[in-house]
Amino acid sequence: MHRRISVRNLVALASGLLLVSLFTQCHSSENKAEKEEAEADSVTAPAPTEVFSLTKGKLASSLNIPGELIAYRDVDIYAKVSGFIKTLNADVGSEVREGQLLAQAEAPELSAQLASADSKLKAQEALSIASKANYERVLEASKFSGAVSKNDVDQALAKRNADLAQLEAAKSAYREVATLKNYLAIRAPFDGIISARNASTGAYIGPAGKGSEFPLFVLTEQKRLRLVVAVPEAYTGYVHAGSEVSFTVKTFPNRTFTGKIKRLSGALDKRLRSERVEVDVINNDKKLLPGMVAEVTLPLPTQSNTFIVPKAALVNSTTGVFVIRVKEGKSEWVPVKKGLEADNKIEIFGDLNEGDQLVTTASEEIRDGAPVNVK
Missing domain, CATH: 1.10.287 (Helix Hairpins)
Known part of the structure; x- marks a missing residue:
């Protein structure tokens, strides 16, 4: 009789232990599922994104380009x-x-x-x-x-x-x-x-014969020179007659010379795709010589207000250049064209309006149409 009771007690004890184990496993599974769900929610939630309002302004830049000094008149x-x-x-x-x-x-x-x-x-x-x-x-x-x-x-x-x-x-x-x-x-x-x-x-000497193979003299006007610059096609719209140009030459590296744009050819060179621009340079001290190569700083001021954005706001992808506009809490990729660049800012042209909210630091990780958490 005593032995039969012991067996029952053992069976009851084993059953109790089994129930406790099952309850513990279920509770652990629920906690794990809740944790995984919380982690998933934290991954899908967009991080705060900084934006700015698009405004218009004027951007003044410059172009460094080589030029050549030639005589104003040379016969x-x-x-x-x-x-x-x-x-x-x-x-x-x-x-x-x-x-x-x-x-x-x-x-x-x-x-x-x-x-x-x-x-x-x-x-x-x-x-x-x-x-x-x-x-x-x-x-x-x-x-x-x-x-x-x-x-x-x-x-x-x-x-x-x-x-x-x-x-x-x-x-x-x-x-x-x-x-x-x-x-x-x-x-x-x-x-x-x-x-x-x-x-x-x-x-x-004579107009024909041995004496005319070479000129008797070559006369050069030295007190006034022409600085000839070939301006690339992309920048011709910013160059205007009367603008002051500065330049240096290797002979006088610590001295800066100036001149004013006087003549523009009005046509592009068919081979170089550039416009010939001439700057008149006064050379009364005759320090500059015809034939010298100059390093020219050409001012490129914009003539009207355009959209100016930080360079970081542009996305350069394989399909083009875009800015990311935030509209109704979602991102919208807007294709743009670039203009002048200066001081980490750049002109852009596209289907944009003043006051549009653009992402300050754009990247391809912000997909088109994705939700944006504005900071």
Whole structure:
């Protein structure tokens, strides 16, 4: 009897232990499920996102671009008529004034032609004076009835007019030869400096032949230069005549020079896709030399108000450039085009309105249409 009760007690004890174990396992499973659900909720909840209101403004930027200094005027001086150099009055480095005599040539044949033209002119002047006097006498005599026929008057008038025309032709021939002889005096067409000389005293010169292979002189205007810059197509809309430009050269690295934009070509170079822009540079001290390469700082001010955003607000994806607009608690990817950049800010152009809420630090992790928790 005592043994039978012990077995029952053992069975009851085992059953109790089993129930406790099952209850403990169920309670643990419920706690685990609740914990996993809480963790899932914490993952799906969007993190606070900082936004800003879109506003318009003006952005001033600059473009660093190489340029080249060239002479404002630079000409090759050739002889117009054939001859021999008699004297040279300028050499390389000579500063000359407009009209100054650079070289004097001589041509004996021109002197002979001028003397011949002068004698023909004097002879024709004498004939013209005689025919004029004869016409006046015949005309006076014709006033008396029957003294001179009308035909004689007409012939005298024709002779006077013919001799007068011959006189004008002789004067023209004389002026032509005299002008050619004047070309033997080679003068400077403008103020400048002689940068090259390719002839010596006694050398043959002329528009054709050995003396014309190289120019006699190269005259360069040095006190005023042109700074030539090729502005890329993307920036041509920001460049305007009258804007001041600064630049440096390697020869004077610690000195900054300035000039104003004077000329824009108005067309793009077909190969470089750039516009030629010229800046006038005053160079009275002649420190700058034609041919120098300059590092140019070109101002690029915007002329009207545009949308300005931080660079971090842009998303550069494989499909384009976007900003993320927050609308009704959800993100909206808006495609934009970029403009000028300066001080970590950038111009943007797109389907946007002033006052739109944009994400300050945008990234591809904020998907289009995803909920946004605005900070």
